[in-house]
Amino acid sequence: MAQNPVLVPYIRTAHYYETDKMGVVHHSNYIRWLEETRIDLMNQAGLPYTEMEAMGVMIPVVSASCNYKYPVKFGDTVEIHPYITEFNGCRFRLEYEIRNLTSGKLSATCNTSHCFVNMQFKPIRTQKEFPQIYEIFNNCIKVKI
Amino acid sequence: MAQNPVLVPYIRTAHYYETDKMGVVHHSNYIRWLEETRIDLMNQAGLPYTEMEAMGVMIPVVSASCNYKYPVKFGDTVEIHPYITEFNGCRFRLEYEIRNLTSGKLSATCNTSHCFVNMQFKPIRTQKEFPQIYEIFNNCIKVKI
Amino acid sequence: MAQNPVLVPYIRTAHYYETDKMGVVHHSNYIRWLEETRIDLMNQAGLPYTEMEAMGVMIPVVSASCNYKYPVKFGDTVEIHPYITEFNGCRFRLEYEIRNLTSGKLSATCNTSHCFVNMQFKPIRTQKEFPQIYEIFNNCIKVKI
Amino acid sequence: MAQNPVLVPYIRTAHYYETDKMGVVHHSNYIRWLEETRIDLMNQAGLPYTEMEAMGVMIPVVSASCNYKYPVKFGDTVEIHPYITEFNGCRFRLEYEIRNLTSGKLSATCNTSHCFVNMQFKPIRTQKEFPQIYEIFNNCIKVKI
Helix, strand or coil: CCCCCCCCCCECCCHHHECCCCCEEEHHEEEHHHHHHHHHHHHHHHHCCCHHHHHHCCCCEEEEEEEEEECCCCCCEEEEEEEEEECCEEEEEEEEEECCCCCCCEEEEEEEEEEEEEECCCCCCHHHHHHHHHHHHHHHCCCCC | CCCCCCCCEEECCCHHHEECCCCCCCCHHHHHHHHHHHHHHHHHHHCHHHHHCCCCCECCCEEEEEEECCCCCCCEEEEEEEEEEECCCCCCEEEEEECCCCCCCEEEEEEEEEEEECCCCCCHHHHHHHHHHHHHHHHHCCCCC | CCCCCCCCHHHHHHHHHCCCCCEEEECHHHHHHHHHHHHHHHHHCCCCCHHHHCCECCCEEEEEEEECCCCCCCEEEEEEEEEEEEEEEEEEEEEEEECCCCCCCEEEEEEEEEECCCCCEEEEEHHHHHHHHHHHHHHCCCCCC | CCCCCCCEEEEEEEEEHHHCCCCCCCCHHHHHHHHHHHHHHHHHCCHHHHHHHHCCCECCCEEEEEEECCCCCCEEEHHHHHHEEEECCEEEEEEEEEEEEECEEEEEEEEEEECEEEECCCCCCCCCCHHHHHHHHHCCCCCCC
8 A cells, every 4th residue: 555556557559540641640639648547547547547436536637738749540559658757635747748659759748737626626635535545646646757 | 370481491510519538429318419300490480499398398309310421520511401201299309400600510300299188297289288389380291491 | 360350448547748838638639649549559450551541542631520529638547449430442431439448438439431542642442452451440340349 | 912811710610429338528639629620721821731832842740739618508609719839830839728718617738749840741941942841831830819
C-alpha cells in the first residue's frame, strides 16, 4: 500500500478517422489520447475512473498543453508515458511523452492539470473527504513510467 | 398552431478537422451533421432540444443510415434538408438530403429514426404525457424543407 | 492461400470522450468503430490498409447503417464481429455485430458497403488490376468471426 | 493594403455531440474551435485556407494550450476572439479568448503557435517565397478583435 505501484505506459495505434487532409493525425486527437492515458493509469493504480465517478468524484481538465514535434501517421503505434508531477489532494498535474514506436521519434510532450470536484462541480479535498483516493494518487507521484 | 411552420434547411461549412487523409470529410461526420440538422429543425419548430430535455424527454437514435454519393471537401458549404416522414407520438423517422452548394452535387441521402424516452431511458407516449411535444412534431410531419 | 484465414473479432473499450451528455457513447462513434474493425480485419487477413494505400487503392464508404439496440457506457468493452457478405472485385459489403461484453447485450447491428477506387477516386476492378487484393478479399467472404 | 483589416470574432454554438458524460463540452473540442476561428480569421483577412493550400503552403500546429475556466454547455453560443501576437514570416502565434455569450462568462483562454511549411513539411520563409501571404499576416498582427 505504501509502496509505489508498478506502472506501464499506455500503447495505442492511430486510427484512420483520426487523420486529417494533411495526411497525419489531427492535433486535437492528442488531447484525447492523454485522457485515455490518464484513465489507463488510474486503472493500473487501482482506481478505475468509473469507480471514482460512482463515489461522486470527477477530475475536470483545468489546463491542457501540447508541443507537437513529429507527426503521427495512420497505423503508427504510440507509447504514451504519463508522469504525475504535482498532487496536493485538491489538484494534480501530469506530464506526458508521446513516443512514436513506428517512427522511433518523440511525437509530442504534453501536460494537463486537473482538480477534484463533486457532481455539482464543487471542489473537493480528497485527503479529508476521500482518503482512499488521496492515497492512490499520492503513491503515484513522480513514479517513472 | 394548427398551421405548418415555415422551415428552412440547415446550412454549414465543412471544417478542416472533419477531413481525413483521403482529403475529404470523413463519413462519420455526416451522422453528426444530421444531429445538428435535427436540433436546428426543432429550434425552428419552437421546441429547442434543451427545453425538451428540461422537461425530462430525450430522443435517442434508434437507427441511422447514409448513402454517400459525392465527397464533401474542406470549406464546402452543405445545405441539409430534413423531412419528418413518420411520427406516431412514440417514434419518428427523418430523411435527409445533404446538398453540396459548393460543388452543386447531392452528397448524401440519409435517414434516422428515434424514440421518445425519459431520463431513465423508458419509452414515452408524447400524445398523452407531453401533448405540447406531440403537437409540434405532428405539425412538422411531411413539411417540405 | 486457398484456405480461409482464421479471423478473430475486434475488441476495444469505450473512451470517456466518446460519450455525450446522455451518459452513453454517442451513436456517431459506432461508425468509427466499424472502420477500426475493418482495418483490423484487413490486418488479420494479410492486407494492412497502409499497404493497400501504398498500392494506390482506397475503399471509400458507399453506405453505412446502424441499428442501435442497447447503449454502450464509458469503460464498457465491446467485441465487434465483422462479416463480409458480398464481394465482386469492385465492391464489397460488410455486416457487423457490436456485442457489449460488459453488459452481455447486443449493442448494435450495422453494415457498410464500399467500392475500390484509385487515388483519383476512379473505380478499380481488383480481379484484373490487383489480383492479390482480389484473392485476399475473396478468401474472407462469409468467414464467420 | 497597408491598412489593418476590420476583423470580427468567430461565433458558433456548442453541438450535442461535442458534450461528454460530464454534461458539458469535452475539453478537446476547444482545440477544434480554435482551428475554426483561425480559418475564419484567414477568410476575413482575404487569405482563405484553401487558397493558401492551393499555393502549396500549410500551417501545422506547433503548440496548443488551453486554460479552462467555466464549462460550455450544449446549445451555448461562444464568441471566440483571436489575436495574432507574434509573426516573423516563418512562424506565428495566436492567443484566443473563448467567451460564453449564453452564460456571460469567460470560458477559456488559449494559444496556438504555427509554422509555415510546404507540402513536404519543409519550413517556408513567406517574406521571400510568398510575399502576398507575408503581407496579409503582417497586417493582422496585434489587430484587436
